[in-house]
Amino acid sequence: MVHSRGKFITVEGIEGAGKSSNLDFMQRMLEVSGLKVVRTREPGGTLLGEEIRDLLLSHRHSGMSGKSELLLMFAARCEHIDRVIEPALTSGSWVLCDRFTDASYAYQGGGRGIDSERIAVLERWAQGGVRPDLTLLLDLPVAEGLARAGERSEPDRFEIEQQHFFHRVRARYLEIAAASPERVRVVDASLPLPLVQQQIGELVSLFIRASLGD
Numbered sequence: 743m744v745h746s747r748g749k750f751i752t753v754e755g756i757e758g759a760g761k762s763s764n765l766d767f768m769q770r771m772l773e774v775s776g777l778k779v780v781r782t783r784e785p786g787g788t789l790l791g792e793e794i795r796d797l798l799l800s801h802r803h804s805g806m807s808g809k810s811e812l813l814l815m816f817a818a819r820c821e822h823i824d825r826v827i828e829p830a831l832t833s834g835s836w837v838l839c840d841r842f843t844d845a846s847y848a849y850q851g852g853g854r855g856i857d858s859e860r861i862a863v864l865e866r867w868a869q870g871g872v873r874p875d876l877t878l879l880l881d882l883p884v885a886e887g888l889a890r891a892g893e894r895s896e897p898d899r900f901e902i903e904q905q906h907f908f909h910r911v912r913a914r915y916l917e918i919a920a921a922s923p924e925r926v927r928v929v930d931a932s933l934p935l936p937l938v939q940q941q942i943g944e945l946v947s948l949f950i951r952a953s954l955g956d
Contacts, residue, residue, distance in 0.1 A: 748778075748831040749953050750872070751946075752842040755880035756912050757900070758890030759931045760938065761840050764880065767939050768946055772836055775950050780830040783840035784818065788825050791818040799900065808854030815846050816864045823872050831872075842874055844918055844926070849900070852914025853907050876949050878942060879919050880931035884908040887931075 751768070753761050765781065772779045785795040794814050797803060819842075830837050843865050850856045884905055919926040929941045 746834055748834050748836045749875045749949075750827065750831060750837045750839070751949075752839045752844065752874040752877045753880065754841055754844045754848070754877055754915060754926075755931060756882070756884060756887045756908050756915070758887030758892075759880035759882055760890075760935065761880060763935065764878075764931075764938065764942055765838060765840055768878075768942060769838055771943065771946050772838065772950070775954075777950075778835040779838055780826065780835045781838045781840075782822070782826055784822060784842055784845065785815055786818065787822040787827075787839075788818075790821045794818040808850055808856055811854065812846060812850040812856055812861065812864070815850065816868050819843065819846075820868045823869060828872060839874075842877075843869065844874075844877060844879075844915065847918060848911045848914040852910040852917075855910075874925065875953075876945075877922075877926045878945065879915055879926055879928045880938070881912070881916065881928050882930070882932040884912055 753765055753768070755761055769779050769781055784791070785798055786792045794817060798806075798811065798814055827837050827839070843861075846861055846865075847858060851858050851861050888905065888908065916928070919928050927945050929938060929945070931938055933941075
């Protein structure tokens with residue numbers, strides 16, 4: 743049996759944007775539509791990726807250079823694509839991923855100041871033709887996002903950064919969205935959750951209909 747290739751959906755946003763609860767909502771939507779869903783995350787998604795995630799988020803390596811951080815992200819991403827994302831898409835499953843390469847441009851590019859073309863070189867080499875079909879950017883003011891994140895858990899190595907770091911991250915995310923409006927849809931994540939999910943529901947429903955109608 744020949745499967746049509748699945749679709750690849752990513753969710754992006756700064757800390758406190760509500761990715762986890764909204765990924766739950768999106769997964770239910772896709773499954774109710776009869777789609778097989780593989781849900782995953784970055785960094786992570788594989789045994790190696792989860793071990794790299796621990797290195798990146800823990801405070802044991804607080805002095806890590808931005809270049810090391812970026813290369814570790816792409817090491818985890820290579821494994822993720824080869825072992826999880828590409829096999830799932832090839833089998834016809836839809837992949838729902840908490841962050842992907844846009845996060846590298848936002849955090850290591852915008853936040854750490856690494857030149858975007860260096861990131862693009864890694865993207866082309868590591869990913870081949872694998873790119874998201876749809877990205878939802880959950881956007882909200884930095885102070886609000888960090889306040890929400892602070893209520894959730896102890897801060898990881900990224901969450902202890904100063905606000906100006908996250909302002910650069912958010913600005914880069916919005917630049918990406920402006921440059922790729924056909925792929926990246928901005929969701930106002932500062933609203934109450936039902937209104938956030940109303941926006942997401944409309945966008946995902948349109949995408950499902952367009953995709954299944956091909």
